[in-house]
Amino acid sequence: MRYLLELKEDDGLCRQAQNSGTFYLFHNLFPFLQKVGSKHLAPQISASELKRILKKFKQNKQKLEDSVLIGCSDECMAYFALDLGSLEKMDIESELKGSFIELRKAFFQLDGKDAPLLSLAQALLRWHDTHKYCSKTGQPTQKNLAGSKRVCHTNGIIYYPQMSPVVITLVSDGSRCLLARQASFPQGMYSALAGFCDVGETLEETVRREVAEEVGLEVESMWYSASQHWPFPNSSLMIACHATVWPQQNEIRVNKLELEAATWFSLEEVVEALRREPRPLKQEDGRFSLWLPPKWAIAHQLIQEWVKQQSTMPA
Numbered sequence: 001m002r003y004l005l006e007l008k009e010d011d012g013l014c015r016q017a018q019n020s021g022t023f024y025l026f027h028n029l030f031p032f033l034q035k036v037g038s039k040h041l042a043p044q045i046s047a048s049e050l051k052r053i054l055k056k057f058k059q060n061k062q063k064l065e066d067s068v069l070i071g072c073s074d075e076c077m078a079y080f081a082l083d084l085g086s087l088e089k090m091d092i093e094s095e096l097k098g099s100f101i102e103l104r105k106a107f108f109q110l111d112g113k114d115a116p117l118l119s120l121a122q123a124l125l126r127w128h129d130t131h132k133y134c135s136k137t138g139q140p141t142q143k144n145l146a147g148s149k150r151v152c153h154t155n156g157i158i159y160y161p162q163m164s165p166v167v168i169t170l171v172s173d174g175s176r177c178l179l180a181r182q183a184s185f186p187q188g189m190y191s192a193l194a195g196f197c198d199v200g201e202t203l204e205e206t207v208r209r210e211v212a213e214e215v216g217l218e219v220e221s222m223w224y225s226a227s228q229h230w231p232f233p234n235s236s237l238m239i240a241c242h243a244t245v246w247p248q249q250n251e252i253r254v255n256k257l258e259l260e261a262a263t264w265f266s267l268e269e270v271v272e273a274l275r276r277e278p279r280p281l282k283q284e285d286g287r288f289s290l291w292l293p294p295k296w297a298i299a300h301q302l303i304q305e306w307v308k309q310q311s312t313m314p315a
């Protein structure tokens with residue numbers, strides 16, 4: 001932790017780390033991935049291999065300094081992300097034997113270790129790409145080497161990467177839990193309800209408002225579970241909560257502008273869905289089986305907690 005802070009504050013140290021670290025590559029924000037069976041793996045490219053590639057594609061090794069710091073190993077090996085959008089995509093793909101794939105498309109097939117790093121990397125690269133100018137003076141801003149901030153040197157304003165707070169809530173009526181899907185979700189996938197916090201709201205107010213807006217239910221009680229960074233649509237901090245509604249007032253009124261469907265699911269249905277692989281599965285009747293976000297997604301954690309809680313409740 002302390003080493004990461006030093007890298008953020010000391011450009012010279014960060015430059016040294018770039019020359020011995022490893023890199024996750026992107027092309028116009030699409031991560032470089034290799035497919036292994038049904039999974040997508042994100043290879044880490046060593047600094048020496050990256051320099052060889054940059055030389056081959058007639059790029060200056062200064063290009064390494066466009067990268068952003070995304071973490072480090074227990075042995076202080078720094079991880080960076082670099083976007084090679086200025087190079088020909090297919091040439092790099094054939095050189096490195098993999099593909100640049102849209103993160104949304106590959107996200108649920110990623111390894112639990114790669115997903116948080118790629119999420120952070122994409123969010124940070126996107127933030128730098130959209131904050132190249134000072135919004136007060138219109139002058140170019142400059143990133144520090146680690147990419148943890150940008151500075152406008154004409155007026156000294158420092159810009160830090162931002163996240164939008166989002167609540168994700170698993171609603172229960174005591175014996176069932178409410179899962180919903182947006183039209184943009186992969187076929188058959190359901191998740192907990194989610195919504196952005198409005199300016200000035202507390203998390204509790206957001207939970208009550210989102211549940212009322214999306215499914216027409218009044219929250220009786222709620223409690224916090226955990227949080228997770230989420231890269232879509234830009235960079236969100238997902239704050240996960242459980243909520244209950246009164247069993248006598250559990251009639252769902254789906255807001256079709258926001259959701260395609262929302263339904264109460266029994267413990268048995270949820271347990272069965274948790275056993276399935278997190279990907280679309282077409283049944284013989286042409287419909288898709290219910291499946292849930294993968295283990296490392298916070299929605300999955302909420303659902304697992306609910307199942308555990310149901311199993312320990314007196315009959």
Ligand SMILES: NC(=O)C1=CN([C@@H]2O[C@H](COP(=O)(O)OP(=O)(O)OC[C@H]3O[C@@H](n4cnc5c(N)ncnc54)[C@H](OP(=O)(O)O)[C@@H]3O)[C@@H](O)[C@H]2O)C=CC1
Nearest residue numbers: 164166191192193194195196232233236258293297298299
């Ligand atoms: N991990 C999981 O299982 C799930 C994760 N999510 C994530 O949660 C997040 C929020 O869920 P979602 O249901 O879409 O949110 P909302 O229910 O708040 O609805 C989204 C709409 O809110 C408006 N909005 C308000 N503030 C923002 C902001 N800061 N950034 C973008 N849009 C904003 C936009 O409307 P307009 O465009 O009209 O202005 C947008 O279309 C998403 O990032 C989604 O990826 C969602 C469901 C499950």
Ligand SMILES: [Mg+2]
Nearest residue numbers: 193194195258
């Ligand atoms: Mg929503």
